[in-house]
Amino acid sequence: MGDMVAEDEVRLIEAGSNPTRFARGWHCMGLADSFRDGRPHEIKVFGQTAVVFADSSGKLHMIDAFCRHMGGNLAKGTIKGDEIACPFHDWRWNGEGRCTNVPYARRTPLRARTTTWLTLERNGLLFAWNDPQGNPPPPHVTIPEIEDYGTDRWSSWSWKSYLVEGAHCREIVDNVVDMAHFFYVHYQIPHYFKNVFEGHVATQHMRSTGREDIKTGVQMDLPEAVTRSEASYYGPSFMLDTIWTESGGETIEAKLVNCHYPISPDSFLLQYGIIVERKPGTGVEQAEEMARTFTDGLEVQFLQDVEIWKHKSRIENPLLTEEDGPVYQLRRWYQQFYVDVEDVTPEMVQRFEFEVDCEAAVAKWQAESRENAARENSAQA
Ligand code: FES
Numbered sequence: 001m002g003d004m005v006a007e008d009e010v011r012l013i014e015a016g017s018n019p020t021r022f023a024r025g026w027h028c029m030g031l032a033d034s035f036r037d038g039r040p041h042e043i044k045v046f047g048q049t050a051v052v053f054a055d056s057s058g059k060l061h062m063i064d065a066f067c068r069h070m071g072g073n074l075a076k077g078t079i080k081g082d083e084i085a086c087p088f089h090d091w092r093w094n095g096e097g098r099c100t101n102v103p104y105a106r107r108t109p110l111r112a113r114t115t116t117w118l119t120l121e122r123n124g125l126l127f128a129w130n131d132p133q134g135n136p137p138p139p140h141v142t143i144p145e146i147e148d149y150g151t152d153r154w155s156s157w158s159w160k161s162y163l164v165e166g167a168h169c170r171e172i173v174d175n176v177v178d179m180a181h182f183f184y185v186h187y188q189i190p191h192y193f194k195n196v197f198e199g200h201v202a203t204q205h206m207r208s209t210g211r212e213d214i215k216t217g218v219q220m221d222l223p224e225a226v227t228r229s230e231a232s233y234y235g236p237s238f239m240l241d242t243i244w245t246e247s248g249g250e251t252i253e254a255k256l257v258n259c260h261y262p263i264s265p266d267s268f269l270l271q272y273g274i275i276v277e278r279k280p281g282t283g284v285e286q287a288e289e290m291a292r293t294f295t296d297g298l299e300v301q302f303l304q305d306v307e308i309w310k311h312k313s314r315i316e317n318p319l320l321t322e323e324d325g326p327v328y329q330l331r332r333w334y335q336q337f338y339v340d341v342e343d344v345t346p347e348m349v350q351r352f353e354f355e356v357d358c359e360a361a362v363a364k365w366q367a368e369s370r371e372n373a374a375r376e377n378s379a380q381a
């Protein structure tokens with residue numbers, strides 16, 4: 001017999017269920033140039049199957065992959081001029097979702113249109129706008145431009161993607177307020193941690209140092225390195241993070257993208273990439289190499305997050321301490337993307353600020369990692 005526990009002392013997890021609706025917002029599909037290889041690309045997204053293709057000017061379009069004639073898959077077809085040709089009977093579809101030509105027919109059914117997504121190319125990335133209500137984005141809901149992107153100030157993107165199955169993408173977004181997991185999952189010690197939510201933007205400000213006992217092999221492991229990070233979600237799925245790593249009187253600036261798009265209610269494609277600033281005197285190849293090293297280190301970190309998400313329970317009623325960030329407020333912010341625009345409440349979008357007091361945690365974590373490091377050193381001696 002186990003200990004007797006009064007029923008009211010047992011806290012139960014309310015797991016809730018994944019929304020079947022997909023968030024309203026701009027979603028990053030990946031590196032724009034990767035879609036400009038002259039071939040159509042199939043993308044499973046928002047519970048549908050889409051095809052991305054470039055017209056003759058290089059502009060990218062995203063339309064429903066299934067041909068409205070007999071259901072052929074356009075992603076298996078061919079790009080002919082500005083249109084995509086279905087592999088089944090060669091019907092031609094343009095980026096606006098119109099059938100422009102049925103080569104063997106006397107008349108083309110011009111009226112019918114297929115589903116399309118509004119696309120945007122920014123900072124070398126392709127974005128698609130999703131809105132279950134079918135509205136276009138308001139002008140201020142957009143993806144900010146990275147200053148000097150495309151000039152030799154920055155390396156090119158070092159980019160990775162990872163399919164996550166068995167979890168809803170809210171799990172990634174929860175990380176925005178999760179100060180403590182940075183120590184356990186990302187091997188960093190946050191010294192300063194603050195969140196600001198306003199409108200469609202949710203920001204995390206953080207200053208951190210590395211752990212003494214665990215090194216991830218990233219450039220952030222430079223001795224005594226201090227990392228400053230300002231990360232903002234622009235909408236439900238696209239985070240742009242500026243990271244400054246200070247070490248030995250030098251500061252290296254990098255831009256990290258952490259983004260995802262939902263495939264189904266319980267799977268998503270996680271994508272992330274890095275560009276690093278090229279200092280005067282740093283060669284192009286050297287900067288590219290730095291970006292790759294950074295990304296490899298990040299992969300370790302992302303995979304650790306993924307491992308948690310894959311095996312955890314969905315939880316609607318997390319039990320929190322003072323050191324945990326504003327999870328409930330973050331989720332209220334996140335909820336704005338899952339309701340009709342008319343149902344967005346002021347609590348979802350009004351400015352909210354919260355700073356986590358890291359002092360007690362830092363003292364404990366520094367002691368813990370120092371002890372671990374000392375134990376390892378004496379074991380090696
Ligand atoms: S199914 Fe696409 S052309 Fe017939």
Ligand SMILES: [Fe+2]
Nearest residue numbers: 175181185305
């Ligand atoms: Fe994380």
